Amino acid sequence: MKELKELAGEMTPARLPDDLWGAGRRLRRRRRLGYAVAAVLVLVLAVTLPEWAAHRRAAIVPADRPGAVPSRVELPHLWQAKVGQWPAGPPGPAALVFFTSKTRYLEGTGVVVGAEGAYRLIYQRIGEGDGLLTPDGRYYVGPGLRLLDLTTGKQRQLSGEPIWGQPLAFSPDGRELLIGVSNDDHVITYGTDNVPDNDPAKPDDLVAVDLRTGAKRYVAVGRFNSYTAAAWSPDGARIAVEGSIGYADNGRRLSVMDARTGAPEWTIDSSARDRELAGRAAWTPDGGLLAMLAFEGCADPCEPERMTDRRWRLELADANTGNIVTRPVPIEGLPDEVVGWRGGDAVLTYSASRTDPEHRTLVALRPDGAVDTLVDTPPGVSNLEVPEDLLRAGSFGRTPPEPSIWAAPAWAYLLVAAPFLVLLWIVRRRRQRRV
Amino acid sequence: MAAEDSFRDYVAARLVGLSRAAYLLTGDRHLAEDLVQQALVQVASRWEKISAGGDPDPYVRRVLYHQHVSWWRWRRLVDRPHADLPETAVADRGRDVDTELTVRQALRRLTPKQRAVLVLRYFEDLTEAQTAEVLGCSVGTVKSNTRDALARLRTTAPELADLREAR
Structure with missing residues (x-):
């Protein structure tokens, strides 16, 4: 103890700055400012955390929850996180996905809207086609059969090697996906109209891929130049397929075949291009009829601006013969594809405005031609997809969710925090120098 | 101004201690000055609140010792070289330099x-309970820290008989 006191006696009184009191006052002001900022932060967090928690809960809510499909979607924020990007997390099973180039990538981008309203992006490479949602809304199937799990954010290749081609339709049980696999060379062949054609010497194959195992099953080999549409009958026994045939793709073939063996039941070849299979949900729910989309107006070749002048109608053909058996339903706008049925109404992706064909919506078409808008989108949305289970049994008209500003990748948070961190660092340095 | 005056009076009275x-x-004159200033x-x-509570010493002590054991100060202690004391000061007072x-x-x-x-126990002559209050820990922690500190001193400086006996 004596040594301690002797050692302490060597210390002369500390020199103090003249404005010690002033430094204390400044510290007090900074502390009060800090308290105020902290209070504001707590308030902001208190308001936003419940919303954030709702996004996190989305992963455990089933996609077929009633009311899961919103009546309208919004464009995502520029900083919106991709599916599975930390710390935003996955969106959960999809209520829908839409495609737009109005994102930070300035190219076609998928935007998933989860069943609980979380918005996440799906990056698409330049020129990459749009993918499909599995009927349960859990997976996004991208080109080459990349399966993106929307409940975990993990992506995997379905089969050992990518299968390149046009994904056409899921089987009614959701286990198989029909794909038109291209066999063309990578050299573009031009027809007489100077438009690139599928090489008729190398017809495409129709393949069913098992989504659990990735196993490929050839349904039809070498019957079409390429496949443009396919629809599975509700019982899963038959497939209606449409595609191009002949030199320069100048013919069109519609065929109904056995889903297992590929044996054709009937086939109609035509050179007319004013009628086409309505899409992946062309079969009516009872399996007796096939929906066709037909038009009056400029047929191929046709200037793009005149294509919007076409007058469209929905027709129903006998599934056993292909003959049109009902009165046509007039369609006021521009239909894209029949994607489902609800209570006897065909559900279509559709552009209501002829002057703005890029404004894509989802509508139910009544037998008298009136349309009920199920999902509306902002300008710039080129395509949208709703999982088949929701189309069949889900509810529509949910309050439109807003994309959360907090569902951002880590770099966005760092970008925002960086100026504050630099400021903090400068202030600390100045304080250290002063003391 | 009354608060500022009373603060100045307090500093003048307690600065040496x-x-x-x-x-x-700190073991270093500059770091000690730094610590006292901060x-x-x-x-x-917080002077108004402190002085309104009566004796400012307990609070001031708490601030001083908490600043010292905080990670920031600890890091600076480690990072900065320890200045040796000027030999003249030692020689003038004629003490045992060794x-x-x-x-x-x-x-x-x-x-x-x-x-x-x-320091709290043997320089400031506080009890274990008072030491625990200043450091914001339990009396048991004070005891164990004292025991460990003295054990280490016994090893590193066996000639400090007083400290050993102080146990």
Whole structure:
């Protein structure tokens, strides 16, 4: 103890700055400012955390929850996180996905809207086609059969090697996906109209891929130049397929075949291009009829601006013969594809405005031609997809969710925090120098 | 202005004691000054509240010792070289230079908390309970820190008989 006191006696009184009191006052002001900022932060967090928690809960809510499909979607924020990007997390099973180039990538981008309203992006490479949602809304199937799990954010290749081609339709049980696999060379062949054609010497194959195992099953080999549409009958026994045939793709073939063996039941070849299979949900729910989309107006070749002048109608053909058996339903706008049925109404992706064909919506078409808008989108949305289970049994008209500003990748948070961190660092340095 | 005046009076009265305690805690004259200045700025920022509570010493002590054991100060202690004391100061007072060097070096080998416990107990003459209150820990922690600090001193500086006996 004596040594301690002797050692302490060597210390002369500390020199103090003249404005010690002033430094204390400044510290007090900074502390009060800090308290105020902290209070504001707590308030902001208190308001936003419940919303954030709702996004996190989305992963455990089933996609077929009633009311899961919103009546309208919004464009995502520029900083919106991709599916599975930390710390935003996955969106959960999809209520829908839409495609737009109005994102930070300035190219076609998928935007998933989860069943609980979380918005996440799906990056698409330049020129990459749009993918499909599995009927349960859990997976996004991208080109080459990349399966993106929307409940975990993990992506995997379905089969050992990518299968390149046009994904056409899921089987009614959701286990198989029909794909038109291209066999063309990578050299573009031009027809007489100077438009690139599928090489008729190398017809495409129709393949069913098992989504659990990735196993490929050839349904039809070498019957079409390429496949443009396919629809599975509700019982899963038959497939209606449409595609191009002949030199320069100048013919069109519609065929109904056995889903297992590929044996054709009937086939109609035509050179007319004013009628086409309505899409992946062309079969009516009872399996007796096939929906066709037909038009009056400029047929191929046709200037793009005149294509919007076409007058469209929905027709129903006998599934056993292909003959049109009902009165046509007039369609006021521009239909894209029949994607489902609800209570006897065909559900279509559709552009209501002829002057703005890029404004894509989802509508139910009544037998008298009136349309009920199920999902509306902002300008710039080129395509949208709703999982088949929701189309069949889900509810529509949910309050439109807003994309959360907090569902951002880590770099966005760092970008925002960086100026504050630099400021903090400068202030600390100045304080250290002063003391 | 009354608050500022009373603060100045308090600093004038306690500066020597605070400076010496800080010196024992840091083992470095400059760091001790730094520690005292920062502690007093903290005290000045809350002076009205502190002085209204009566004796400011307990609060001031808490600030000083907490600043010392905080990670920030600890890091700076480690990072900065320890200045040796000027020999003239030692020679003028005619003390045993070897013993003081030994004390200083022995203190440096203690953790900040062990050093704080020793200074509070044997320089400021506080009880274990008062020491625990200043450091914001239990009496048991004070005891164990004291025991560990003395054990280390016994190893590193066996000639410090007084400290050993003080146990």
